[in-house]
Amino acid sequence: MSETIIAVDCMGGDYAPEEIVKGCVLAYRELGLRSYLVGDETAIRKILKALGEEESEHLQIVHAGDAIGMHEPPSVVLRRKDSSLYVAGLLVREGKADGLVSAGNTGAVLTVGKFIVGSIEEMERPTIGVALPNPYGKTVLLDVGANVDCKPKHLLQFAIAGHTYAEEVLNIRNPRVGILSIGEEEGKGNELVKETYPLLKASGLNFLGNAEGRDIYSGNFDVIVCDGFVGNVILKASESLGMAVVQMIKEEVKKSIVARIGALLMMPALNNFKKKADFSEYGGIPLLGAKKPVIITHGRANARAIKNAIKVANEFLAHRFNERLSQNLLRFSPQGVKT
Amino acid sequence: MSETIIAVDCMGGDYAPEEIVKGCVLAYRELGLRSYLVGDETAIRKILKALGEEESEHLQIVHAGDAIGMHEPPSVVLRRKDSSLYVAGLLVREGKADGLVSAGNTGAVLTVGKFIVGSIEEMERPTIGVALPNPYGKTVLLDVGANVDCKPKHLLQFAIAGHTYAEEVLNIRNPRVGILSIGEEEGKGNELVKETYPLLKASGLNFLGNAEGRDIYSGNFDVIVCDGFVGNVILKASESLGMAVVQMIKEEVKKSIVARIGALLMMPALNNFKKKADFSEYGGIPLLGAKKPVIITHGRANARAIKNAIKVANEFLAHRFNERLSQNLLRFSPQGVKT
Structure with missing residues (x-):
């Protein structure tokens, strides 16, 4: 059983609260990981019951009467102190929880990460990094x-944050770092x-x-570093390209009965590939430089994605990620990064 | 038989000069389109002969003794006046050719487009746009x-250039224009x-x-508009994602004989999809705002890609693209774009 406990925003995400609560339950049952389930107490209790679970020291309910919508301006969260996201952030800030997981409004989670959880001293701007699959591993x-x-x-x-993430969490020795540009030289x-x-x-x-x-x-x-505008459009374009390709292939396959049979035979192989490419397997995107692990999952996160996000938050703690990040910021940025 | 004639840089690209010359021959045989074949005369003549063709008013050889390498700094082309790319650009500038096609060093082709061919008066900076496939058409x-x-x-x-391209060349009425950003609002x-x-x-x-x-x-x-840095990394990331996905699926398929059979049965459908997604079908990327059509193809362009690029250059001419672009620049930018 873990010593640590992660605050999970049960009201954020397209499939909240059902899938989020279920994700906490999976994290406990399969991995022995503890959560604060933050959100509408009645709703959460009901879902727990339906899953054959009840509140315990492993799955502790913390009531929050408000919830931030997926399309609200991120900054509203700082005024909505009864929202599940704010309450979850506060649990971390006050040292009651050891990390935060949310599938909610990404901007609002970032805002809570930056301003409620706060960032480590050496990091002027916390950053979100995603480990993308490639044929040989991850970037x-x-x-x-x-x-x-x-x-x-x-x-x-x-x-430096990407280097630390690659080394400590992805176990890549001496990670090869590049800056994204439009020519090699x-x-x-x-x-x-x-x-x-x-x-x-x-x-x-x-x-x-x-x-x-x-x-x-x-x-x-x-590790590849870029401005957040560039990284964001690439990430979203990649996801959308993947979906468009699948749809276009499906259209072609539909036209032929032979191709349909072929697709059926290929299904297990395609599912293996899908698993490699599926964001649910990755457990979300960490906010690197926050004082405690803050894991932002996809809005469409299901229970498995939430379970994996709770797991990732615990891995950051187990690897003492922040200590290493602070050391690395001093080591690789000798003039001091805040100057 | 076309009245127009396109200057084709036969020495640029990974498969030059063979595939490039072959592309010119295909454009003539299949579409009746004329080209200047610019480059090493002996080599070009030999390839023409091997293809059962000879020099004619449809396929006119223009000798150029130098060629710009794929990894040379783009600006060298302005000093290398015997290079096939420079000579091809000059044919356009002097009104002997009606457009330019090159599979060579992209930066060098852009340089020739901007400084040798030149840009129309209303367009301060010519731009390169690519028509990407989506399940419903192109963007x-x-x-x-x-x-x-x-x-x-x-x-x-x-x-405005994208609007004109979509309307005149892709036949999209009243194109829906967006600016690439990291949030909808x-x-x-x-x-x-x-x-x-x-x-x-x-x-x-x-x-x-x-x-x-x-x-x-x-x-x-x-039409989606963005800074050239952003657009370039997205384009290259998309291409690489496509290749990585194919490779990862292949690896999975290899592991199972049943999946291999499935892949075989799906092949015709996959080939149809591939054709939709294949850059060779698109005929390259136009430099919009140049005084005459300048079409930059992928470095890996094969004969079919070159043929399509010659076709696209002729389409720009047939649609009087530049007249429409000039009109649109005045119409949609009333304060004058150069101010």
């Missing part, structure tokens, strides 16, 4: 939307890239230079 | 790499998006507001 792309209009020093911090790219390049080169990170768009899925880099 | 994404660090007025010009995005939004809103274009990364392949927009 951490960051920032994917927490920070737009970045300065070079921010990208350096993101790179030094000197290619926009102003931000050109100004950040020398900082990365001097940092002591295993910096390979410019990465191109194609390197995101090539396996040539372990 | 023009631009700029995809000709212009980094753009200003709002440039994005407005790109939007007005006011979301980076500084560039926030400053460009009101210009687009006031332009008279059919502007739907912010598009998100997922909209690139959703079919919700006909």
Whole structure:
């Protein structure tokens, strides 16, 4: 049984509260991990009962009468102190919980992460990074939307956070770091890239230079750093391309009975692939640099995704991620990152 | 037989000169389109002969003794006046050819397009746009790499060029235009998006507001405008994601004999899909705003891609694309785009 306990926002996400509560139950049953179930007490109690579970020290209900909608402006969360997200954030801030998981409004979760949970001293701007699959492993792309209009020093911090994530959580030794640009050679790219390049080169990170768009899925880099605007549109475009490809292939397959049979025979192989590519398996996107693990899952997160997010939060704790990140920020950014 | 003639850089691209010359021959045989074959005369003549063709008014060889390598700095082309790319550009500039096709060094082709062919008066910065497939048709994404660090007025010009491309070449009536951002609502995005939004809103274009990364392949927009840095990384990431997905599925399929049989049965359907997604079918990326059609194909262009690029160049001419673009630049940008 874990010592730690994660605050889970049970009211955020497309399938809240049912799938979220179920995810907490799975995390306890399968992995022995503890959660605060934050949200409408009556609803949560009912779902627990339907699952044959009841409140316990492993699954503790914390009532919150309000919930932030998926399309509300993120900043409202700071005024909505009865919202499940705010209450969950407060549990972390006050040291009662050891981490936060939410499938809710991404902007609002980021806001709670930055302003309620807070960030470690050495990190000026916490960043969200996603581990994308490639044929040989994973590549951490960051920032994917927490920070737009970045300065070079921010990208350096993101790179250090990505390095730490790759090394501590993904077990990649001496991760190969690149900066996303539109040409391989030094000197290619926009102003931000050109100004950040020398900082990365001097940092002591295993910096390979410019990465191109194609390197995101090539396996040539372990960490690729970019502005949050760029990372976000790439992430969303990738997801949408995947869905469009599946739909276009389905349309073609529908036209032929032979192709339909072929698709049936391929199904187990396709499902294995799907599992590799499925965000539910990854357990969400961590906010790197927050004082405690904050894991943002996809709005469409199901119980399995929530279970995995709770698992990831615990892995960050077990790996003492923040201690390593603080050390790395001092080590790879000797002039001090806040200057 | 066409009146027009396109200058084709026969020495640029991974499969030059064989596939390029073959593409010119296909364009003539299948579509009756004429080309200048620019490059090493002896080599071109030999390839023509092997294909059972000889020089004619339809396939005119223009000797150029030099060729720009795929990884040379783009600007060298302006000094390398014997290079096939420079000579081809000059044929257009001097009015001898009606358009330019090259599979060579993209940056060098852009340089020739901008500085040798030149741009129409109303367009401050020519832009490259690509028509990406979605389940319902195509979406023009631009700029995809000709212009980094753009200003709002440039994005407005790109939007007008994209509108014109969608309407004149893709036959989309009153194209739905969006600006790529990281949230749907007005006011979301980076500084560039926030400053460009009101210009687009006031332009008279059919502007739907912010598009998100997922909209690139959703079919919700006909034209999506962004900075060339962003567009380029998205384009390359998409291509690489497609290849990574195929490779990962292949690995899974290999593991099972049943899945292998399934894959065989699905092959015709998959090939139909592949054809839809294959860049060779699209005939390259046009440089919109150049005085004459300049079509940049993928470095890996084969003969079919070159044939299609020659076809696209002729379509731009047949649709009087530049006249329409000039009119649209004045119509949708009443204060004048160069101010």
